[in-house]
Amino acid sequence: MELVFDGHNDVLLRLWRTMKGGGDPVAEFAKGTSQGHIDAPRAKIGGLAGGICAIYIPSGDLILKEPDANGHYETPLAAPLEYLSSLQIGMEKASIALRLEQAGAWRLCRNTADIRRAMADGVFAAVLHMEGCEPISADLAELDVFYAAGLRSLGPVWSRHNIFGHGVPFAYPMSPDTGPGLTDIGFELVKACNRLGILIDLAHITEKGFWDVAKTTDQPLIASHSNAHALTQVARNLTDKQMDAIKESRGLAGLNYAVTMLRPDARDNAATPLSDMIRHIDYMVERMGIDCVALGSDFDGATVPADIHDAAGNQKLVAALRDAGYASEDIAKLCRENWLRVLGEAWREKA
Template sequence: MQLVFDGHNDVLLRLWTHARDGADPIAEFRDGTSSGHIDAPRARAGGLAGGLCAIYIPSGDLVFAEPDRNGHYVTPLAAPLERWPSLDIANEMAAIALRLDRAGAWKLCRSTSDIRQSMEKGIFAAVMHMEGCEAIGADLAALETFYAMGLRSLGPVWSRNNVFAHGVPFAFPMSPDTGLGLTEAGFELVRECNRLGVLIDLAHITERGFWDVARTSDQPLVASHSNAHALTPVARNLTDKQLDAIRESRGVVGLNYATAMLRDDGRSDAGTPIETMLRHVDHLVERMGIDCVALGSDFDGATIPEDIGDASGNQRLIEALRGAGYGDADLAKLCRENWLRILASAWGETGKAAA
């Protein structure tokens, strides 16, 4: 079994939502549940050894647009969120991550050696990520606090605008060049992440914002859960020009399992075959090379192919990749080693730590 370190999931959002209804997040993750995609038993069954676990503040007003008769749709950007309610929710999700760590339900990792040791022990290796930085004010004081809690990765923006950047809408077909990029506060956020050693994720930012980060950051370029725009022209996917820039920086793109970002018609349909995922992997590898492609499932945050179902079915994708000609060395890179290399680079570790 190939162990997988995954570039993006929303399990903290699910646990937080259920906790508000009275559920115990530790028991739900440790002992298992029938809802969502990830818990410890299903992760073990599918070889999901860890991943970037997102703190994401939900947009209650967002209503996804229905496709027209041609299959086209444009979902307007969600409204910007207020800072202080967002900070409260982010603190609640971070508290769940810390409680899971203290209970031994997972290991909250702050280094690649933490990740490798946790995987060797069979404990889910969680890295705290922030998807959209509404909880962090322009003064960046909260960034230091979240860093102390374990935050080691962030996306400046989700698919809504905030004080740092502009996000892309959920739309098909549409270019990712949909608006402005980083604000002045956003440029400062990028520089501070470089100083601290916090990975910068470009998965939801506009194309202009992508290039703003590319000319400002000293890290490899990363899109944790995105696919190829050339195959599925949703605004969230990456153009070949963006893929070329990621290759040149020795960055990484994590394959998103969301069916709307895989299908050539842009539809959200669980009946999507695994072969559609292979098409995107092949395109990404052909464009960037095997060292720049990884997995970024979006478990607990998207409709994924029913042939995978949840974390327990993750090896079905791995076996399909093997059947398509990817050998053990390639699969090790796709499944975990490329992510560990990128994290070691962003976190300022030595080459030995990522080896």
């Protein structure tokens, strides 16, 4: 079985909703459930040895637009969120992550040695991420607190605007060049992440924001769950020029399993063949090289191909990669080694 370290998932969102509904999020993850995509039993079946787990503050007003007669759609950006309620939700999700560690259900990892030890021990290796930084105020005071709790990755924005920058809408067909980039505070956030060794994730940010980060950061450029815009022209996908910059920085892009970002028609239809996943991987590998492509499933945050279904289905993608002619060494890079390399560089680990 090929072990997978996945660059993005929203399992904490699902577990938080379980908690809000009166359920036990730790038991749900540890013992398993029929809900969503990731829990410990299904992860083990599918070789999902770990991943970057997002603290994401949901936008209750976001309703995805239905495609028109031409298959086109443009969902208005969600409204900006209020700080204090975002901080409360962010703290609740961080608490769930810590409780999962205390229960032995997963292991919070703060360096790549932690990740490798957890994988060797057969324990889910979780890296704490913040997707959109609404729980962080303008003076960045909360950043050090979340870092102490294990935060090692963040995306300045989700697909909405905040005090740090601007996000892209869910829209097809559309360029990612949809608005301004980082704010002055956003530039300060990037510098703070460089200082602390927190990975900066370029998923969801506008193209201008992408270039703002690129000229400011000293890390590899990383888009944890974004595909090729040339193949699926949604605003969330990466242009060839962006991929060239990722290659130049020796960063990576993680294949997003979301069918709306894989299909040529960008429809939310689970009847999406694995060949669409391979098509995007092939394109990104051709453009950036095998060392700059990885996996970023968006499990528990999107509709994924029915053949994958959930974390237990990851080995079907591995088999499809083998059938497409990828060598064992290259599959290891795509499934985990590329992530471990860029994480070590962003976290300033010695080679």
